[in-house]
Amino acid sequence: MENVRELKPDETEKWNAFLAKSPQGTLFHRLDWNQMLADTEPQMGGFLALVCVDKKDDFLAALTVPRRPASSRTSSGSPSFGYVSPLLADSLGYAERHHTYSSYTPLVDLTKSLVERVPTVRINNSPAIWDIRSYMFNQWKIETVYTHEYLRAEDAWGRVSPDLQPILQQGAQKFSLQIATDEKWEDLFASRHPQFDATILKKRLAWMRANETGRLYALTDPQNQPVAFTLAMLSQPDGRAYLWGTSSPDADTEAILLWQVCSALAADFPRIDLGYSANIQISQMKDKLGGKLLPTFVTSYPKERKSNKSQPDGSE
Numbered sequence: 001m002e003n004v005r006e007l008k009p010d011e012t013e014k015w016n017a018f019l020a021k022s023p024q025g026t027l028f029h030r031l032d033w034n035q036m037l038a039d040t041e042p043q044m045g046g047f048l049a050l051v052c053v054d055k056k057d058d059f060l061a062a063l064t065v066p067r068r069p070a071s072s073r074t075s076s077g078s079p080s081f082g083y084v085s086p087l088l089a090d091s092l093g094y095a096e097r098h099h100t101y102s103s104y105t106p107l108v109d110l111t112k113s114l115v116e117r118v119p120t121v122r123i124n125n126s127p128a129i130w131d132i133r134s135y136m137f138n139q140w141k142i143e144t145v146y147t148h149e150y151l152r153a154e155d156a157w158g159r160v161s162p163d164l165q166p167i168l169q170q171g172a173q174k175f176s177l178q179i180a181t182d183e184k185w186e187d188l189f190a191s192r193h194p195q196f197d198a199t200i201l202k203k204r205l206a207w208m209r210a211n212e213t214g215r216l217y218a219l220t221d222p223q224n225q226p227v228a229f230t231l232a233m234l235s236q237p238d239g240r241a242y243l244w245g246t247s248s249p250d251a252d253t254e255a256i257l258l259w260q261v262c263s264a265l266a267a268d269f270p271r272i273d274l275g276y277s278a279n280i281q282i283s284q285m286k287d288k289l290g291g292k293l294l295p296t297f298v299t300s301y302p303k304e305r306k307s308n309k310s311q312p313d314g315s316e
Contacts, residue, residue, distance in 0.1 A: 005050070007049035015062070022088060022089065024128045025087050040200050044067065045067040049062065061088045082242055086110060125299060138301070139303060142299050144296070148291030152266035152272070161287075177261065179216065185229075213234050242275070
């Protein structure tokens with residue numbers, strides 16, 4: 001069994017270096033991101049950063065999860081932005097999908113140690129976490145949900161379904177894409193997600209704007225009124241954008257929004273996670289847009305705990 005411990009206060013630089021080299025590293029693993037989540041949500045009791053280390057105390061695997069005090073038992077649920085998932089040392093070759101023992105063992109130890117510290121946990125793993133046997137070994141409940149990854153390449157238009165192309169062309173004439181900085185637009189965006197505290201949401205938008213890690217996009221009509229929104233979270237070191245909270249009146253309008261957002265982000269973030277879609281029409285629209293359907297795994301412990309899939313499009 002590998003040694004699993006909590007990250008030490010003086011290991012920030014070591015964490016950042018590990019994150020920069022890990023193939024699974026994202027914005028959502030950054031310590032300042034996790035601290036922001038804790039600072040903006042009163043119900044969070046901070047966050048837990050666990051590391052699995054070898055005999056030389058080098059990091060093999062790591063995980064950050066929010067902490068929520070619940071009576072006498074600490075619990076953790078996925079934050080409403082992005083993914084929560086392990087990251088592993090590049091030397092383990094996790095992405096190769098063969099000779100997996102070197103990565104399997106640290107993941108088993110990491111997930112086992114997590115539930116010893118936080119008995120009730122729910123984690124939304126990113127698409128990069130494809131081997132979930134460590135969760136199975138430790139008796140976690142496993143659910144599958146789907147996201148779409150969009151790759152903005154030279155042949156992007158050719159991958160759009162022919163029946164969707166004229167809708168996108170007409171949309172380019174009718175609608176405009178803007179980065180929303182107006183407080184009234186932020187209020188409108190927040191009102192479309194009543195299950196989420198508007199004050200918390202606006203604080204997080206302000207942090208992302210100040211740290212250049214997020215942009216709130218609005219699709220506007222000829223009267224400059226917003227008709228659809230999405231929040232793009234801009235992630236490094238993986239160079240991806242992750243969409244959250246996408247809201248629109250119908251699938252066609254959402255297709256126009258996503259196409260224009262992907263076009264706007266293409267130069268710096270050609271890979272875009274379009275997010276989970278509970279609505280099958282929206283999911284099929286993302287297929288037609290040229291998105292690649294990817295499974296993601298929601299893992300929870302103990303198994304009996306019921307999950308909540310009522311989060312907005314993109315939050316998974």
